[in-house]
Amino acid sequence: MNHFPQAWGRPRDDIYGHYDASFLQSSGPNQHTQSPVVTGTSVIAVKFKDGVVVAADNLASYGSLARFTDVKRLRTFNDTTVIGFGGDVSDMQYLDRVLSSLDIKESYANDGHHLNAKNLHTYLAKVLYKRRSDFNPLWNQLLVAGTDDDGKPFLSSADLLGTTFSAPTLATGFGAHLAQPLLRRIVPDEAAVGGITQEAAVAAVKECMKVLFYRDARSLDKYSIAVVTNEGIDLKEDEKLEAQSWAFAEGIRGYGTQVS
Numbered sequence: 001m002n003h004f005p006q007a008w009g010r011p012r013d014d015i016y017g018h019y020d021a022s023f024l025q026s027s028g029p030n031q032h033t034q035s036p037v038v039t040g041t042s043v044i045a046v047k048f049k050d051g052v053v054v055a056a057d058n059l060a061s062y063g064s065l066a067r068f069t070d071v072k073r074l075r076t077f078n079d080t081t082v083i084g085f086g087g088d089v090s091d092m093q094y095l096d097r098v099l100s101s102l103d104i105k106e107s108y109a110n111d112g113h114h115l116n117a118k119n120l121h122t123y124l125a126k127v128l129y130k131r132r133s134d135f136n137p138l139w140n141q142l143l144v145a146g147t148d149d150d151g152k153p154f155l156s157s158a159d160l161l162g163t164t165f166s167a168p169t170l171a172t173g174f175g176a177h178l179a180q181p182l183l184r185r186i187v188p189d190e191a192a193v194g195g196i197t198q199e200a201a202v203a204a205v206k207e208c209m210k211v212l213f214y215r216d217a218r219s220l221d222k223y224s225i226a227v228v229t230n231e232g233i234d235l236k237e238d239e240k241l242e243a244q245s246w247a248f249a250e251g252i253r254g255y256g257t258q259v260s
Helices: 089-109 119-131 179-186 190-195 198-215 247-252
Strands: 038-039 043-048 052-055 060-062 063-070 072-079 081-088 138-146 153-158 162-164 169-171 223-229 232-240
Touching: 038 162, 043 081, 043 089, 043 138, 043 153, 043 190, 043 198, 052 081, 052 138, 052 153, 052 198, 060 169, 063 162, 072 089, 072 232, 081 089, 081 119, 081 223, 089 119, 089 198, 119 138, 138 198, 153 169, 169 179, 179 198, 198 223
Parallel strands: none
Antiparallel strands: 038 060, 038 081, 043 052, 043 169, 052 223, 060 063, 072 081, 081 138, 138 153, 153 162, 223 232
């Protein structure tokens, strides 16, 4: 072996000839992710009079395979904001590193100012739009929950195109089809937010997680749920649905060996 550090792991040049590294050089075009591989499904969130409730299950699917069952898709920031990630898990991990770096910079600044949910949503939307403009998008849809500059509940989304949208109830993935109608019965518009208690919002979100587990093949009965208020964040990452979720199937005619 050639014992010079720059050549460690290579055959000796004086015996085997000069090392040909040309195969490492590519003259082809830059290639970017065309479609996500390992993905997380729905994130759902609803405002109530004092804050926001947001939830996401802990499953990361490899295509149609329920491969990773302990992937936390809710991330806290600065004890004031929760970001829920839907879509590609590797891009979620990249954004998590971006947020960690931003958090360190904010801590070093120590100027008395802190990014709230509204500020963070604007920042993430710009990051997503920049990557989209580079034709290398981050394959995620984010829900950002917390409070705005006035201390009022804030909830908004941003997708891989940098498109933003705000509403009193939001959901990604299949949740946009299955959970949103249920949440809108409780919170039909912004005016109704003031009449919703934390208990009612949490109960509604948990019911939606149950519906998604039964109806979305890429979901799991273990999930994370966070309540964000001006007092802080209450995050639970290992919540479970009822123990025997599919026990009711025994009463369905035609199930298993049941014939009558």
